[in-house]
Amino acid sequence: MTTTRGPTRDDATARRLLEAAGPVFAERGYRDATVREICAAAGANIAAVSYYYGDKFGLYRAVLREAHGEVRRRHMSGVPGDAKPEVQLRAWVEGFLRKLLDPERPQWLPRLMMREMVEPTAALDEVIEESIRPQFDQLAGIIGALTGRAKAGRWVREEAVAVAGQCLIFRHCPVVLDRMLGVKMTTAAQIDELADAVSARVLRGLEPERGVRPARPKAGAKAVARGGQKRGGVRS
Amino acid sequence: MTTTRGPTRDDATARRLLEAAGPVFAERGYRDATVREICAAAGANIAAVSYYYGDKFGLYRAVLREAHGEVRRRHMSGVPGDAKPEVQLRAWVEGFLRKLLDPERPQWLPRLMMREMVEPTAALDEVIEESIRPQFDQLAGIIGALTGRAKAGRWVREEAVAVAGQCLIFRHCPVVLDRMLGVKMTTAAQIDELADAVSARVLRGLEPERGVRPARPKAGAKAVARGGQKRGGVRS
DNA sequence: ACGTGTATAAAACACTCGTTTGAATGACGA
């Protein structure tokens, strides 16, 4: 137990390891990150990882666990719960994009989560339940409020995926987008413009659904909501 | 030279290596893929990689080069160039989604390109120019035709990014989406529905721009096109 | 039949990785 003792400088190295490991894991990926590099960055000995976290993966999970709190705490706030749904959507998109792209925030955090999504490890479940799902449900709630549809329904969740996809692509393949757009999306002003464009586009995409359906008060709401006109394609 | 000789069975192993390496690189990633596993899958000796391709990265680049032709050839066709822009968009989206998700096609190919986009290697440039940009430009052309804006302009390209983002997320983090939507997007019918949903959503998002701007014949078109109403957000 | 050069094979090489070992350090209580 490292915590039974008093506030000696003992756990200082454990913390230094934790904080040094985040950027390294994010930069190189779990597999390519070496404990030697992490320990060097933390100013600790190689054996410290095994000593404090059992093994490399234990350190990795500790980093993710630490990150969840940060991510969720920062984002869930910032979306005014009592504002109009349109304003909430704009706030959600901007908060999400800032978290993904803002250079004034620690870049390694969303980068680490991206790696976990693209190439899952055994720690993915925790990431989903602790960090992704809450934010996703929040977005689904906003879209549900915008359209009057059930936020747990398939239609709303697919729309939410579309919104997330438009944002995540900027984190998933920034190099490619730089080449396609000719601009890096980094400065706060650019992120703001991007949030404008995305939320406006999403609102337009939701337009035929907004208001046309009166928000049902209570019972049978789900059945009515899902009974709307079928999702229509271009063809036929 | 292996090709100067007649059609002996010599270069057969080189081809077997090439074909075996694709799935392995896609599954494990460049770094985690081992030449031993590739050679075992190809039924070749360990030294064959060095012998035919110089080193591991040479084999990797050969795989990518071989893949470009396939990808581009398959996709660029399939979008009828003389149809209405709406139909072209629907065809582009479906073709893109099929390439990304259709289980009846070799899964390793888009998976490999995804890895290259998310975690670029020295081979990224070639991938962009040979495979990504042509498809992206095609999409931008369709959106330009839909809105009457310059397809090389910033606005059109950002819209194209949004379309690509809605599709790519299904390939970038399928595990997360399975959990969020409760369904795997794999069967041909599901891909078809998805293509309907995406293209319809995109068309709605483009709605205020369609038709309102008469397609300028020739000169000064770009200046006029970019002089339209500013991209408006929710706020203010 | 012989020499030549290509293709395959097994083994080894040099290196890096995560992890473990065993000793040294230093603070703290008895």
Add this chain to the structure above:
DNA sequence: TCGTCATTCAAACGAGTGTTTTATACACGT
């Protein structure tokens, strides 16, 4: 002062990596 125990450290271990080496098998022109 001594013993205890958590902590740190350098060194090494064993497994796995890409690559090279050395030797063998075989087809071909002469």
